[in-house]
Amino acid sequence: MTKNITTQTLSRLPLYFNYLTSLPEDKKNGNISATAIAEALGLNDVQVRKDLASVSRGGRPKVGYSASELMGDIGKFLGFENHDGVVVAGMGNLGRAMLECDGFADYGFDILCGFDCDKQLVGTEINGRIIRDISEMTEFCRSNNIKIGIITVPEASAQEVCNKMAEAGIEYILNFAAVRLNAPEGVMVHNENISLTLAMLARCKFSEQ
Amino acid sequence: MTKNITTQTLSRLPLYFNYLTSLPEDKKNGNISATAIAEALGLNDVQVRKDLASVSRGGRPKVGYSASELMGDIGKFLGFENHDGVVVAGMGNLGRAMLECDGFADYGFDILCGFDCDKQLVGTEINGRIIRDISEMTEFCRSNNIKIGIITVPEASAQEVCNKMAEAGIEYILNFAAVRLNAPEGVMVHNENISLTLAMLARCKFSEQ
Structure with missing residues (x-):
């Protein structure tokens, strides 16, 4: 909608x-x-x-x-009738914070699981959500009809993960990596830049939401 | 400026x-x-x-x-001449991610240290930044002339931390706690709501920055 x-x-x-x-x-x-x-x-x-x-x-x-x-x-x-599943790629502190956050449910989003390439993390859980190997992302997203992904991987891997998400059928990406992504066709990317928000707040006339 | x-x-x-x-x-x-x-x-x-x-x-x-x-x-x-010091309150995953992030420097901000009330964390370091006891915040901010704070504490303590920051002379607060803060006079608060950003992206006509 x-x-x-x-x-x-x-x-x-x-x-x-x-x-x-x-x-x-x-x-x-x-x-x-x-x-x-x-x-x-x-x-x-x-x-x-x-x-x-x-x-x-x-x-x-x-x-x-x-x-x-x-x-x-x-x-x-708000999408409460058909809760949208969301996946998070990159299980650093920011990714873990996403899995811990329960506030997404208020907007009709279910964070379903996290992905990482670190074998030590794969199979562990954060806040009841399983960390899966990034190689399973395409299959998981396709079979669960996931349309929304959050990228919290390091800059160097962000474009690759973005492409993978697009391949997996994801249509909306919230990107926290400090790099501008080339969105494959049909995919909307929003680049979240916390430093920029801080700069707007402290240096510019910031209109509060 | x-x-x-x-x-x-x-x-x-x-x-x-x-x-x-x-x-x-x-x-x-x-x-x-x-x-x-x-x-x-x-x-x-x-x-x-x-x-x-x-x-x-x-x-x-x-x-x-x-x-x-x-x-x-x-x-x-961008404030490169007088780098602005920033402190982060709340050393959960999100707070730790802020201390790890080096991108703030691109906008002229120095994340100086983190604060928490967990004695186990106090004295440890993340990315070269020391975690201090939250009780030291006022003194630290005053003596280092800190004007900018980031709140990543749980909802229940966010208002208290906001008041403490104001007392410590902080003028700009970026708040990640999922609660609207009553900003003391002279303090600008920007409430960062990641769920809301996701909702705008996936449900609304979102104009990309």
Whole structure:
């Protein structure tokens, strides 16, 4: 699903979802207004109304949203219905941090496993996720229909891993290696550069998300 | 130094700087055109011209830039003259990855040390950087005039660490904990959310930097 939505809106969707989930059963079966949600979360109600309208068509003037429908719409948008599997290549500290992080689930992503070429690591587990040999990546991704990969390998191997991921059917790559990747056709790469973020924060006018 | 510059421009500045550094001595002492730089780096020359104009006033029509002056201007912008010290709080895998990363230097940042409350870690080194007890943070930051901190502690301690950093005189915080921090006055916090970046990449129209 590809939609045009701002980072700001997207960052608030899990908040709305978690709030709706936390409602008592009788409220879940009733209606809820954007104003009530805004108040509960300490947000601007105009903003909340806009956010909700971008993912749900269920809002009615003076009635609000059916809480359960709204929860369904947000969940659908965030991919909760068909959790997307994600693999991570490179089990250095950054890769391990990815496997440890449980926050991905809030956005509908399941980190399934890590890949490395270090035989010492292969077969071990981090946070319940198995580290597999990188040579198994193509087969694993194909048979599990994985579309999303994270690259945390050293610079020198990043392009090779990127090509391998493309071969394995991966369509979206989040790249942490400090090298610009040539994305094979049909693959979207986002280069994550933490130093650059820091530079933007400390040296430039940085507009907070 | 705070300037209005785009992420895209900022991300290319280290490229220009490294290219200029790599020139033979005689070329370093001469002039160089934006077109020549663009060709050498495989970039669009209009873009290069714009990028350079945003950090240097030394460009002259038909003459180009004095290579050494331009290098100075870029270096100045990236903070190479007064390398900014950075501290990292939280020595989990993500924090360790920050200490291991040498890429920060390209943007004029020196990761000086890590902080943790785990006595087992205190006194050890990662990539030549010492892990100190978190109780020493205020004194360390004040006496080293540190303005930039990275938070990689668990959610539950992130706000406390943020307050401590503010107390220690830190003005810019890059926060990786999955919790929105209340920034004390005078402190800018950027919340880095990797799950959100992944969601933008895979679910939304993501404009590549």
